[in-house]
Amino acid sequence: MDIFDNLANGIVAVATPMNLLLLFAGVLMGMVVGVMPGLGPSAGLAILLPITFTLDPTGAVVMLAAVYYGAMYGGTITSVLINTPGESATVASTFDGYPLAKQGRAGPALVIAAVGSFAAGTICAVLISIASPVTASIAATFGPPELFLVVVLGLLTLIVIVGGNKMLGALSALIGFAIATVGIDIGTGQQRYTFGSVELINGIDFIPVAIGLFGVGEVLHTLWRGGHLEKLDYFNVSARSKGFWPTKQDYKESAGPITRGTFLGFFVGATPGAGATVASLMSYNLEKSVSRTPEKFGKGAMAGLAGPEAANNAASSGAMVPLLTLGIPGSASTAVLIGGFMMWGLQPGPLLMEQNPEFAWGLIASMFLGNMMLLLVNVFCIPAFASIARVPFRVLGPIIIAVCVLGTFTVNGSIVEVGVMLVCGVLGFFMRRFGLSPAAMVIALVLGPMAEETLRQTMIVSGGDYGIFVDRTTSLVLLVLIAMLLFLPLAARGIKHATARAVQRYGASRRLSERAEARRGEGGDGGTGRPSDGDSGGPGDGGHPDRDDPDRDDSERGRSRDRVDST
Amino acid sequence: MTTTHHIDPGTRTSVRAPGWVRPKTVFLAVLLVVLVFYTEMAFELDWRTTAGRIGPGFFPRIVGVTSLLITAWSLVAAIRDPDAEDEVVALEDEVGDADFGKHPRLLTIMVLAMVGFTATLVSLGAIVSTAAFLILMLTLLNRGRTVLNVCIAVALPLGMYLLFQSLLNAGLPEGILPRF
Numbered sequence: 171m172d173i174f175d176n177l178a179n180g181i182v183a184v185a186t187p188m189n190l191l192l193l194f195a196g197v198l199m200g201m202v203v204g205v206m207p208g209l210g211p212s213a214g215l216a217i218l219l220p221i222t223f224t225l226d227p228t229g230a231v232v233m234l235a236a237v238y239y240g241a242m243y244g245g246t247i248t249s250v251l252i253n254t255p256g257e258s259a260t261v262a263s264t265f266d267g268y269p270l271a272k273q274g275r276a277g278p279a280l281v282i283a284a285v286g287s288f289a290a291g292t293i294c295a296v297l298i299s300i301a302s303p304v305t306a307s308i309a310a311t312f313g314p315p316e317l318f319l320v321v322v323l324g325l326l327t328l329i330v331i332v333g334g335n336k337m338l339g340a341l342s343a344l345i346g347f348a349i350a351t352v353g354i355d356i357g358t359g360q361q362r363y364t365f366g367s368v369e370l371i372n373g374i375d376f377i378p379v380a381i382g383l384f385g386v387g388e389v390l391h392t393l394w395r396g397g398h399l400e401k402l403d404y405f406n407v408s409a410r411s412k413g414f415w416p417t418k419q420d421y422k423e424s425a426g427p428i429t430r431g432t433f434l435g436f437f438v439g440a441t442p443g444a445g446a447t448v449a450s451l452m453s454y455n456l457e458k459s460v461s462r463t464p465e466k467f468g469k470g471a472m473a474g475l476a477g478p479e480a481a482n483n484a485a486s487s488g489a490m491v492p493l494l495t496l497g498i499p500g501s502a503s504t505a506v507l508i509g510g511f512m513m514w515g516l517q518p519g520p521l522l523m524e525q526n527p528e529f530a531w532g533l534i535a536s537m538f539l540g541n542m543m544l545l546l547v548n549v550f551c552i553p554a555f556a557s558i559a560r561v562p563f564r565v566l567g568p569i570i571i572a573v574c575v576l577g578t579f580t581v582n583g584s585i586v587e588v589g590v591m592l593v594c595g596v597l598g599f600f601m602r603r604f605g606l607s608p609a610a611m612v613i614a615l616v617l618g619p620m621a622e623e624t625l626r627q628t629m630i631v632s633g634g635d636y637g638i639f640v641d642r643t644t645s646l647v648l649l650v651l652i653a654m655l656l657f658l659p660l661a662a663r664g665i666k667h668a669t670a671r672a673v674q675r676y677g678a679s680r681r682l683s684e685r686a687e688a689r690r691g692e693g694g695d696g697g698t699g700r701p702s703d704g705d706s707g708g709p710g711d712g713g714h715p716d717r718d719d720p721d722r723d724d725s726e727r728g729r730s731r732d733r734v735d736s737t
Numbered sequence: 738m739t740t741t742h743h744i745d746p747g748t749r750t751s752v753r754a755p756g757w758v759r760p761k762t763v764f765l766a767v768l769l770v771v772l773v774f775y776t777e778m779a780f781e782l783d784w785r786t787t788a789g790r791i792g793p794g795f796f797p798r799i800v801g802v803t804s805l806l807i808t809a810w811s812l813v814a815a816i817r818d819p820d821a822e823d824e825v826v827a828l829e830d831e832v833g834d835a836d837f838g839k840h841p842r843l844l845t846i847m848v849l850a851m852v853g854f855t856a857t858l859v860s861l862g863a864i865v866s867t868a869a870f871l872i873l874m875l876t877l878l879n880r881g882r883t884v885l886n887v888c889i890a891v892a893l894p895l896g897m898y899l900l901f902q903s904l905l906n907a908g909l910p911e912g913i914l915p916r917f
Contacts, residue, residue, distance in 0.1 A: 220901070220905075220907060221900075221905065223905060223907055224905050224906065224907075335811075337807055337810060337811050337814075338811060340807055341804060341807045341808060341811065344800055344803055344804035344807065345804065347796075347800045348772075348775055348797070348800050348801070348804065351796060351797045351800065355793035357786070357790065357791060357792075357793065358783075358786060358792065358793050360782070360783075360793040362778075362782060362793055362797065363775070363778065363797075386851070389847075390844060390847065390848070393840060393843060393844055393847055394839055394840055394841065394843075394844045395837065395839065395840075396837025396838050396839070396840055397837070398840075398843075398878045398879075399837045400837065562879075564875075564878035564879045565875065565878075565879050565885075565889065567847075567874070567878065568870070568871050568874035568875055568878065569871070569889070569893060571847070571851060571854075571870070571874070572854075572867050572870060572871055572893060572894070572897070573897065575851070575854055575855060575858065575867075575870075576863060576867065576897050576901065576909060577901075579858065579863075579909065579910075580901050580905075580907035580908060580909060583908050585855065585858060585859055588855050588858065589855060592848075592851055592852065592855060595851070596848060599844075600764050603760070603761075603764075604760070604761045604764055604765075621796075622796045625791070625796070626790070626791045626795075629790065629791050630790060634789060634790075
């Protein structure tokens, strides 16, 4: 009952006219950020951070969270209309979203995506309400050794699960740690890597680094790849057109994928390191495997859009659990969000829900209200957002750079920070170009001081004895998890193969049972029983090669895995 | 200024330079040098304090040595298997857009323009330096639309100034124009 009381209090705290206005503004700005190709939620959040300076902490964080999930919604519009994902988490939405638009069904595709996102967001807000207090109460028993190991675990998950080259992923995280060591050493008061500069005594601020890596770095990379030459082929969509709304069949086809995508996405998102991109691609593969009509996937299957859409929004909600309860950002976007929280003096972690319940529950409550706003804004303003998506990069690129420079300057009025931002922008370009991970670097930058501090505290507690990590049961469990994670790449092939086979068997049995039912139905109708239905592949004929050939499905899954690695 | 190339991925490898002069190798080599300096400085900091606690050099030394080892390993791998670079680029190119070639010259101009923008931000002020940056880059990228480019170059800095300075009181440099 405490949960519902806290949630009710949170809703009361958020439901002030000012906060609702901020929520609405955040949702709108997030949508705008989301529909701009090449400008994902992390860049959008980083750029918009300075706008929240004059707000009170609750209002500011509610607005930032609204920008975050608004951007996750918005990315779908470009995926469906111009076949260009606004950010990596909506890559899976292009597979069937764009083919649907080509069939003249852009309206139903976008409405179903909005409904799927709304359902996922709302269910996940309930799951967060339940999971967060439980996780926080467990995390409250953690001491410095466990917190240090949780930080290591979070970073390892990020490196092992996402990204193609794990060595370069680890290197990215280490660069983040190295940047985090600039400034005064908290333990001794000694300066490190400041080179006598007063500006660097307090360390390198997180915001210029995030704006540079995600905002400027992204623009430079798109420019280098010739984004300014791109001519956008887009589909018009109008709420007044006849086929704008989905049919009953569309809703029926989407219900299952949305439900599966929601739960899959939430648990993937709640795992530190595994984000919305992984969740959406996993959901696409899952839906294709269990579908009764897998041959429609890639050609405009509503299930192929609804599942990943629900999954990516659920994952972004799920990522709030480690963020609120452990202070561990699960993705680049949540790393920026955590930077925003810290800016307001709020330290996410096990004690947040005890010490700042009105803030934590206000944030969770804002998700319920924000999702409702997003559904309305999304459905009724689709044509307006579609027109924003048509602004070409050749105009957008310089504007984003100007906003990044001015936004960074306003943080502390420091031109040195603008310089840091530009250097990080160039670094971000090279990191993307050569397969390093800006996300891992930013997360390590946030976690670096926490890792150093908890390790220092651990050593003080143990008197310099590293045996403390194996003496305590919880830290021993975490060490075992870390060891398992390190050996995961060795076992990954076998696990993936076994999972794929299991899902495939389930899908095949669904298809067979459906065909058997169809046959019985035809027999009951007094049909002639002519072998015409054999064309569709009966239970005894081994099925259609396109549908049931395991090797074919495996190879397609393999291609999708490549996509995960590349994003 | 910029040309549109349509590069056939199959022909990429044949015209490329040997592994040790590839861009990725150069990048990793520069990173290695920076990390050598970082690690060297880390070893000048104390590993432990006189009280026996973790010193200021404890964490930087671990980070420095580990990152040096990984960078050296990656550098050797990049030299020995230069095509691995192509794989990364190809995978990135696969997501999203078509291949419009690479534009290092335009990229350099953008970076130089950003440096100029930052260098003049305080002296010329937010409005003037932003307008100058925008007009330069929009003229290069969005050719033939002079009126639109000028409108954006004037309206955006003014809007940003009004938002940050007048509305949010966040403080932007006024430079040669009077504050309003």
